[in-house]
Amino acid sequence: MIRLTHAPNSGLNGSVNVPGDKSISHRALMFGAIANGTTVIKNFLTSDDVLHTMQVFRDLGVNIEQNGRMVTVYGKGINNFSAPQQPLDMGNSGTSTRLLMGLLSKQPFDMSIIGDDSLSKRPMVRVSDPLAKMGANIQLTSNGTLPGVIKTNNQLLGITYVMPVASAQVKSAILLAGIQAEGETCIIEKNPSRDHTERMLKQFGGKISVQDGIIKVSRQLSLKGQCINVPSDISSAAFFLVAGLITPNSKLTIKNVGINPTRDGIIKILTRMGAKIIIDKLDSDGEPVADLTVTTQELKGIEITAEDIPSAVDELPIIALAATQAKGDTIISGAEELRVKETDRIATVVSELRKVGAQIDELPDGMIIHGGTALKVVNDSALLLSHGDHRIAMMNAVAALITTGDVVLEGEDAMSVSYPGFLEDLSEVMK
Ligand code: S3P
16 A cells, blocks of 8 residues: 655656557467577667566476576477477466467467456457357356367368457457468458557568458468667556656656557547647657657646557546546546556546546446546545556555555555566656
């Protein structure tokens, strides 16, 4: 439990280097492990989620060296893993679980997969079903959750699959099975989700066709080790973007942020809310990168609908906080996926922000945030909870910057799932 800090009267100022992108760090380990030769990953995210993926590959016999943010993976090729001696532990990480279910769906041994309490409540049938259509055999509980077993399997066949939900984890699981399958695998996406898997497959020398929402891959087992520079995570930068916009007297630059168009919804949404974000594009390979600068600004309420959700899915909690400070109402709809994240993020955002006086109505698929509310603790002090969810913990810490009264946070250690050192980086810009 910690006491959260208010922003000083002088605001938040300076520049921040947020850690490497979580989605890209997971994928760099995965492609590095299945490629032939050595992969060097720079600006690797050493957070709990990604370290679980790293441990899984070590358990499968892959040699991985880590020196701070630099990681070297000695790739084995996809058919040379060793049978693990214990269950593969995914911790809190949905990305590890779902992508690895696809990647490991054709191995000559059984693998048990387990996760923490939150992960063990999250839906996995969305991945095991299409993989079963390809010939994989993944056993889950009767609720379709972990713990599970990826059974021995020696054949996968390509499928055509129309995505029922916009999910990069489901898409990536099918693609990672597709590159091991006989025949073509074709995925049809109505509303595009993040495309890091597609980009990285190309970077590792693989072939993939992407056109008008139709993604095609076929069998390819000769990927080559690469050097990957991981951009800083826009989902982590989001907390500083909003903090800089809503805290009086602030000017913040967030350096070297990945601005992949399938991930930059936070920039587009804040811009529609009236924010001016200065985007200084930088040279990059594989993924576009920029320095982002914001100053304190007035925001206005907007409508955020289903098409906006995939590219901002992880940023909706901090966007909801920004909306409490905007003029007018913000309506978020078509966001039912939030209910199956690390927590039910519609429920946890509403319950936590109400504790500091925000006016929010809960909807089945989103929320209505009545803006223009000066945040203050409702009684003498507010006890905010992370609910074990990293992004709810960080949203609470940003809310506290502009809340009058004492704010305490329970469960702050959840931040290490994606952003170890978040509170230290926040206090650096308060000096
Ligand atoms: C991720 C995809 C998203 C996102 C998650 C990371 C990925 O999940 O919420 O934090 O790396 O592919 P969904 O695929 O469930 O939308």
